[in-house]
Amino acid sequence: MMLTREAAGSLAARLLSGLGLTAQVTALASLGLPRIFLERECRRTWARQLYVVGIGTLAVATVVALFTGMILGLQLGIAFRQFSQELMVAYTLAFAMLREMGPFMTGIILAACVGSSMAAQLGTMTVNEEIAALEMMSVSPVRFLVVPRLWAMAMMAPLLSFYTCVVAFFGGALVGYTQLNIPFLQFMGQIVEAAEVKDLWVGLLKAFVFGILVSGISCTVGFCTTQGAAGVGASTRRAVIYSFLAILIGGYFITRFCYVL
Amino acid sequence: MSSNAEPAVAFEQVCKRFGSRRVLDGQTFAVQRGERFVIIGPSGTGKSVSLKLASGQLSPTSGTVRLLGQDLCALSATALAALRRRVGYLFQSGALLGWKTLAENVALPLRSHGHLPEREIAERVQAALAEVGLADAGELYPAEVSGGMVKRAAFARAIIEEPEVLFFDEPTSGLDPVMSRTIDALITQVNQTHGAACVVVTHDLAGALRYADRIGFLKAGRFLTVAPPSEILNSPVPEVQAFLAAQALEP
Numbered sequence: 001m002m003l004t005r006e007a008a009g010s011l012a013a014r015l016l017s018g019l020g021l022t023a024q025v026t027a028l029a030s031l032g033l034p035r036i037f038l039e040r041e042c043r044r045t046w047a048r049q050l051y052v053v054g055i056g057t058l059a060v061a062t063v064v065a066l067f068t069g070m071i072l073g074l075q076l077g078i079a080f081r082q083f084s085q086e087l088m089v090a091y092t093l094a095f096a097m098l099r100e101m102g103p104f105m106t107g108i109i110l111a112a113c114v115g116s117s118m119a120a121q122l123g124t125m126t127v128n129e130e131i132a133a134l135e136m137m138s139v140s141p142v143r144f145l146v147v148p149r150l151w152a153m154a155m156m157a158p159l160l161s162f163y164t165c166v167v168a169f170f171g172g173a174l175v176g177y178t179q180l181n182i183p184f185l186q187f188m189g190q191i192v193e194a195a196e197v198k199d200l201w202v203g204l205l206k207a208f209v210f211g212i213l214v215s216g217i218s219c220t221v222g223f224c225t226t227q228g229a230a231g232v233g234a235s236t237r238r239a240v241i242y243s244f245l246a247i248l249i250g251g252y253f254i255t256r257f258c259y260v261l
Numbered sequence: 262m263s264s265n266a267e268p269a270v271a272f273e274q275v276c277k278r279f280g281s282r283r284v285l286d287g288q289t290f291a292v293q294r295g296e297r298f299v300i301i302g303p304s305g306t307g308k309s310v311s312l313k314l315a316s317g318q319l320s321p322t323s324g325t326v327r328l329l330g331q332d333l334c335a336l337s338a339t340a341l342a343a344l345r346r347r348v349g350y351l352f353q354s355g356a357l358l359g360w361k362t363l364a365e366n367v368a369l370p371l372r373s374h375g376h377l378p379e380r381e382i383a384e385r386v387q388a389a390l391a392e393v394g395l396a397d398a399g400e401l402y403p404a405e406v407s408g409g410m411v412k413r414a415a416f417a418r419a420i421i422e423e424p425e426v427l428f429f430d431e432p433t434s435g436l437d438p439v440m441s442r443t444i445d446a447l448i449t450q451v452n453q454t455h456g457a458a459c460v461v462v463t464h465d466l467a468g469a470l471r472y473a474d475r476i477g478f479l480k481a482g483r484f485l486t487v488a489p490p491s492e493i494l495n496s497p498v499p500e501v502q503a504f505l506a507a508q509a510l511e512p
């Protein structure tokens with residue numbers, strides 16, 4: 001009994017200290033935004049990370065978005081055909097993607113493709129004492145490494161999310177045209193009509209927040225790496241899992257606050 | 262401030278444990294300003310840990326560590342960062358940034374702190390690289406050069422800001438004997454020209470005997486002996502004698 005309570009206590013303490021550290025790193029890096037404009041070194045890293053986040057994930061994002069749109073189109077088509085309401089497919093697809101699926105999938109793709117490699121890179125640097133070396137040179141690892149990564153992801157995520165939505169609409173329209181006999185332009189017109197400005201903004205806000213969460217978590221996990229190469233592997237896995245959880249939980253709360261029942 | 266009278270590094274009754282493993286056990290010593298202090302001892306006895314404690318990368322389990330007169334445990338993160346600008350550190354592994362060239366690595370402290378013009382930075386970096394025999398290797402990346410070259414570039418990075426205290430963790434391991442002597446001479450040189458206190462961890466006793474003011478022999482968590490080179494050569498301590506004999510150094 002004592003033992004389990006102690007174990008639970010130490011688990012809770014570790015969870016709290018981990019959350020605290022992540023919040024600290026994320027907040028410090030968020031406040032570092034001006035550095036991107038003021039410091040050449042920071043701007044360079046930021047520009048490279050923009051490329052990594054944006055262009056590096058484009059292929060994966062395209063395929064995922066296209067097939068998500070097609071799957072949703074099919075499933076919704078099967079359901080709505082029963083009531084001869086095929087055009088409702090476009091309507092439903094529009095707000096499902098804009099409100100939830102677009103930012104959610106973007107977050108997942110960023111966590112898997114970019115967050116994991118951020119954790120691995122910073123983890124390797126930690127294990128090789130490069131982070132300690134930066135600290136010994138009075139160069140803050142958060143300012144030097146996390147600020148450009150966090151802001152690259154935070155700025156790219158909404159763009160990527162919008163792109164994901166548009167590609168998914170194409171996927172849906174493709175299925176609508178081939179399987180449901182809805183003319184392509186009519187499908188797209190229906191989406192534009194259904195899409196509300198608020199849905200778009202909330203979706204973009206979500207993607208922005210997910211970008212900050214994924215990069216903040218991944219970098220913090222990287223910094224906390226111990227025990228050599230095996231530790232780097234563990235950190236990579238941890239970064240992805242924690243990012244997924246943060247995206248799900250964060251996504252719920254943003255929805256909860258932006259849409260009152 | 263009376264800080265100039267303070268020793269560069271002072272350990273008082275420092276204990277350091279990792280879990281149940283006791284690495285340092287009541288270690289007490291001081292390195293004066295401008296002194297060349299060498300720590301030798303068998304592998305895994307806590308030489309690197311001592312340097313990390315002295316530079317605030319690790320905190321002692323008990324006891325106090327002072328760097329340039331300031332108690333490291335009592336410092337805020339900002340104050341520690343400010344203090345570290347007066348300190349240079351060569352890591353045992355070199356710890357260069359992999360995505361930067363050797364020259365960019367050496368320039369990093371100058372670029373991040375000072376507001377020196379790029380031209381002057383380039384000149385100083387080139388001079389520092391030339392001193393460690395890397396005049397032509399500045400454009401190479403750490404992965405493209407040998408471990409010894411990484412070590413030398415890291416050495417140049419540690420001394421580029423002319424700090425008041427320098428920590429060198431095995432500066433000559435992985436170097437050929439000629440380059441080792443060059444590095445030894447450089448340690449003496451930075452010490453004499455800038456008056457920097459140098460704390461050097463090394464296995465290279467022959468080199469240490471040449472430039473050290475004092476040598477501390479670390480074993481089982483404490484210095485068995487701290488003495489000038491001449492006394493170390495005639496030390497009655499059996500462990501020190503074994504170390505000397507293994508490197509074929511007769512008194």
Ligand SMILES: Nc1ncnc2c1ncn2[C@@H]1O[C@H](COP(=O)(O)OP(=O)(O)O)[C@@H](O)[C@H]1O
Nearest residue numbers: 279282284302303304305306307308309310311
């Ligand atoms: N971060 C750490 N966590 C746990 N043990 C450590 C850590 N750093 C060093 N040690 C242990 O402390 C001892 C001394 O290490 P070190 O100072 O690196 O030895 P050396 O004298 O060869 O430089 C070793 O046994 C090592 O396993």
Ligand SMILES: [Mg+2]
Nearest residue numbers: 308309310353
């Ligand atoms: Mg060592």
